[in-house]
Amino acid sequence: MYIFSKGRSVIGTIAKLWESPALGLRRGAKNGILIFVKHHYVPQFLLRRWCNDGGKLQSYKIVNGRVACKAVAPEYTGYEHALYAIVANALGIGEDHLEQKFFSPIDSNAAVALAKIERQEVISQDDKIAWAFFLSSLRMRQPDVLAHLRTEGMEKLRRSLAERDAALPSGWPSTERWLETHHPGMMEAHALTSWLPQMVCDDKMTERFETLNWWVLAFKPEAPKLLLSDLPIHWEGGVDTDKFFIQMPIAPDRIFFGTAGTETEAKLLNVPSAELIRRVNRAALASASNRIWGADAHEGRAFIETNLDVIGSNVEPFGLFAERHIA
Structure with a gap:
């Protein structure tokens, strides 16, 4: 966590926002220290799998057309400050409660299930649900989901309230106006708390993932290394078709x-290892919105520099994704 003492000028800048529930700030135990709560949208257990013996992985970002690379610990990457703070405050819980009590158990259960899948063990139904649920959650925990709910979700809520207001007695204030006067911020919080859990727990995608045949393909030590995107999961082939993967x-x-x-499985297995890794890494770059991770600084940088043309090419607004995949 990034910590700023009262003596620094940044405190003066945000002093007026001290009580704002949207900031995701909390007062430290001593001397009025501010602690900026980190909310990870890329699971730390997944990032740790790219770490070296020193506990760090390579984090890549495109800055002014150039590839910047830095070795970081999983705790300090793949997050945004106060990502779920409005939701947490609307529910009357701590800013880090959602990550610790909601997403953390999802990730912990998924880590256990993945280890069994890698060992080719027979997994229980609970493990299967845990892994499918985790896969489904990866898109829903991205920062643009909350941005979508703050805009499109608010518009949807306004339309719903306006329809209900048609039955109000003449001269009464609209529900939106009344809420803004007496409970400022409640409408935005409602838009988030009503639809975020519904999307994370979307049955359609979770059940589809659960029906797939799951398997892991491992490569020899001398093979090129795989990269991880800030949207780790990728799919193709049409969700409802037998070519989906x-x-x-x-x-x-x-x-x-x-x-x-x-x-589809046979086709994937017939692709030479180096070519398959190249395709998967290009897909990772295409789905990356902000950051990419790897294990080898020089190899990763060289691949990204060679494939700058595809970075972000498959990124789509969450609204389009929701129209197709969320009931």
């Missing part, structure tokens, strides 16, 4: 696949 790098030398049909 999902892929997610789970370590520098391993990929998780979920395939709907044996034909």
